[in-house]
Amino acid sequence: MVTPRLVLVLGDQLTPSLSALAAADKDRDVVVMAEVASETGYVAHHPKKIALVLAAMRKFAAQLRDEGWHVAYSRLDDPDNAGSIPAELLRRASEHKAQRVMATTPGEWRLIHALEDMPLPVEFQSDDRFLIRPRAFADWAKGRRELRMEWFYREMRRKTGLLMEGDAPAGDQWNFDTENRKPLRDRASAPMMPQFEPDPLVEEVLELVEARFGDHFGRLRPFGFATDRAQALEVLDDFIAHRLAYFGDYQDAMVTGKPLLWHSLLSPALNLGLLTPFEICQRAEQAYRDGQAPLNAVEGFIRQIIGWREFVRGIYFLQGPEYTRHNALHHDRSLPPLFWGADTRMKCLAEVVSQTEEQAYAHHIQRLMITGNFALLAGLAPAEVHDWYLSVYADAFEWVEAPNTIGMSQFADGGIVASKPYVSSGNYISKMSDYCTGCAYDVKVKSGENACPFNLLYWHFLERHRARFAKNRRMAMIYRGWDKRAPEDRERILQDAEQWLCRLEAGETV
Template identity: 45%
Template sequence: MPKLCLILGDQLSLSLSALQMLDKDSDHIMLAELYTESHYVKHNKLKIALIFSAMRHFAQQLREAGYHVEYYAYENTKDQFSSFTDAVKHQLTQHSYTQLICTEPGEYRVNKEMQSWHHDLALDILIEPDNRFFFSLTQMHSWFAERKVPRMEHFYQFARKQTGLLMEDNKPLGGRFNFDKENRHAWQANTPLPPTLEHQQDKITQEVLNLVEQEFSDFPGKLERFNFAVTRQQALAALAHFISHKLPQFGQFQDALSDKNNTLFHSLIASYINIGLLLPQEVCQAAIEAYQDEKAPLNAVEGFVRQILGWREYVRGLYWYAGESYKEKNALNATTPLPSWFWTSKTQMRCVSQAISHSLDDAYAHHIQRLMIIGNFSLLAGLDVKQVCDWYLAVYIDAFEWVELPNTLGMALYADDGLLASKPYAASANYINKMGDHCASCRYNPKLVTGAKACPFNALYWDFIQRHESKFAHNPRMALMVKQWQKKDVSDQKAIVQWATSLIEKLDQV
């Protein structure tokens, strides 16, 4: 009798561990588009379309490679199956199987369901480790368990040494592990932007776009903006385009903000890695080869490799090490409801409006927009942690809980009390004005703290410091700002707090 292999929508790789366990001539593969997976948050239509189209193309690729594939399309499952368990049980009625094989899922939610199969299904269950990362979950758990303060920079150095990437004689190329100080240039408006890569849409993608528009009409996202790779071949073309046209200037402008363009020199390939169309090892190697061929500077290549080898692996390890209760953390007691403009982008703050409109319409914003614009405002205003995390998970095309939750709850909101970040990433309007040109088109003045024309970031920043004064006074990276607050005249402090309070009370109008 054959074995059955379940492949999830973010596991679309021929090198997947579960696939390696199959006999192509006898075993079966199943993929399923499920209502529950597309509705547990209000996912961006572009994200749903990408995953459904990529799944259908991957099924086609598997069939062309000689595999027997059972595919459950959304049209046939939305009223029939409420979970992967339902889909698997149905498939078990269609054939007799000796074993169900899976690759471990990326999220606790799905892992809990899979673990129940050991007791609920009458066949052998084999869940293989996910081999699409540099490090296994076992390795990551050991690394975190051995450290009282498990910082990403320490992991990154460990990862460089373990993999040998950008290393020579066990020393980092260029004499440093981190070239971040060279990668913080403000946006220069006269810098020529790279060309856009257009991905052709075939019949499969067009059918998916029509389906998503019909079934998810009230979800965020503009499907006319769909320009994503849905096959391995297209994803490789996107990687090559980044290496040739963007990587050389990616480093210096990776933190920059532009009112005219929200992608700049960013790669736009995170979603392809996260669903399996690209592998992190080949992505890093492509960047390193560009450096070796003198087509990209070391600071750019190191900064890019750090995002993949360092940050991506680290947040996955932290997600699984911290446990399922991590999502319940709220160290700063942030409970202010999400303003309505998080779903409309209709705020008068130009930087926030731009970042949110691109997030909603294009399912994309780069890391500074996510962290220092939207995340920073959410932190300063004390927005409800769960609502913010659910919003990030919903709107971004590359968002899966294992990568989204630590980035949002830990990095942006400091809700884990410093497990991930050594300080809150809080900043006033000065940072935003320095890194980009949004302020020039904004009704608010970045230099004013209170009053109708004052940028809300300023009063909210000082009010944030005041609200958590006792906690931050003992943080080496925040103590200076606490002292600056304490040096202000009492009358100034009172005016700032009153103005910040009024802003929070009318956030929908800001």
């Protein structure tokens, strides 16, 4: 008698064509899916994130059963649940007399190592849902002095053929980013995005999450995320039809009380595996070919997926499991309570944190130039910032979150991802948002108690890291301008910044 193999399917691998499933025998093997405490609790995940993953897992398991698979599914509240992925695999192996496991390589080193340490042999299948595999990315990176996304992105355009006219890029230009930085002034009423009323399965999950994770940061209800492929396709259809055309122009814009604007909100479904990157990009490209969306919008959207998303995954696996511990700038200030919803006088941070608490979502500029910019300027410990982003966003899995945080946002990797730190004064925030209107601080004031903290901290950051950045070709002019200021003005700004940081550390409302 041939013994069955266990086929592991993780919560972010909800794709019928998953490599482990493709290599399995439906008539012989047993699919193992498990909701476990070690995954719901390794950081304090937002309740919406936990509910999204569990609901999507349960629906995917039901789909596999309908397709004829034997699925051994463990619910979080199952009294026999062993509490971790390896322990559940060992339990199921004993139950089904299985001696081997097949798994698509997980997207986190933590899980890869946990599976490698099992007494049961695991056969890893490459995750071919991505457009480039880690080994191929390592080949691309080998011998390069700098790893820059733009050069990688052009290779991916050539490889996929997306937005190409023969050997040339559509529009004779690879990147239209300069056209995609318009502040939102005249189109404040973006169309509504599809929301999905919880069905009985989702409602059951919500009740479980309320009971077990009600003390986590974040509001569980209302809950409207897509939790299966049909719903995810509806979100994709809606984005292509109603928001893609303006996505490019306003992808960097930020508006009080309007968290979604023309963004797609496809990343949760994409990162769970309910959608695949190439099908999304093909749909966007077709919209351009059909005249439904301009090139700057479509190129900017596709670049985020085949450029940035694939690039940061390559960086994550290239750098290895120690990457999240990088702290090149030696920042060690603890994450202040305002990141968990405590009062703050800074309207921009209050807005983004409140939105995050409500939605488990903020778009890339809110993450990079509000919360990330502040964390970097204030010298917050990158490991704590990393854990926060991993906790609070529904689309955050370590392979994608860590390079965005440790690398791009916090420059903690010393420049592996970014050629310069992404820092700005309050002027950028004022230009790209309406957050400065009605703020307790004045974005036009450069020093004193009423000065925007971003103005004070920007120069404080540059001064304390002068030795590292003064010769950076993209920052040298900034330092020259700073040095031309009167010495007493510079000293006043630095002293004000120090005093503000002292109040932050003392737990005062800032």
